[in-house]
Amino acid sequence: xxxxxxxxxxxxxxxxxxxxxxxxxxxxxxxxxxxxxxxxxxxxxxxxxxxxxxxxxxxxxxxxxxxxxxxxxxxxxxxxxxxxxxxxxxxxxxxxxxxxxxxxxxxxxxxxxxxxxxxxxxxxxxxxxxxxxxxxxxxxxxxxxxxxxxxxxxxxxxxx
Numbered sequence: 513x514x515x516x517x518x519x520x521x522x523x524x525x526x527x528x529x530x531x532x533x534x535x536x537x538x539x540x541x542x543x544x545x546x547x548x549x550x551x552x553x554x555x556x557x558x559x560x561x562x563x564x565x566x567x568x569x570x571x572x573x574x575x576x577x578x579x580x581x582x583x584x585x586x587x588x589x590x591x592x593x594x595x596x597x598x599x600x601x602x603x604x605x606x607x608x609x610x611x612x613x614x615x616x617x618x619x620x621x622x623x624x625x626x627x628x629x630x631x632x633x634x635x636x637x638x639x640x641x642x643x644x645x646x647x648x649x650x651x652x653x654x655x656x657x658x659x660x661x662x663x664x665x666x667x668x669x670x671x672x
Contacts, residue, residue, distance in 0.1 A: 565594055568631055591661070625643065
């Protein structure tokens with residue numbers, strides 16, 4: 513994947529890059545295009561320890577911090593575009609076709625659920641842990657799968 517910003521905005525940091533220096537306004541959202549994955553939206557956030565490319569996070573709009581996605585999480589969800597760890601800044605995908613970490617056995621067109629492994633999702637139904645506005649767009653291969661996301665979120669609600 514090679515997303516390139518597609519709108520008239522000054523971007524000082526590539527979508528797949530992380531930096532120890534803040535180069536964008538926190539919470540800034542840009543649209544970018546990949547020749548294979550098409551258009552997507554990305555938000556600029558602070559990293560969290562042990563983040564790898566493709567990991568799912570929740571983020572807090574009060575201070576733009578991220579937390580690896582976990583059971584019972586509440587808040588907006590995004591996918592890390594770089595290994596953006598604590599003390600770093602980077603882009604996270606919030607809409608479009610995305611590549612994210614998925615548990616073994618994840619199937620195409622499945623609903624998405626948080627797992628016991630922080631930052632990874634599965635298709636196994638767990639009450640309250642569904643990532644809403646996200647669905648699988650491929651089966652898992654090599655620990656990752658394609659997803660269709662549209663500003664996903666978790667609310668810890670038991671009902672769908």
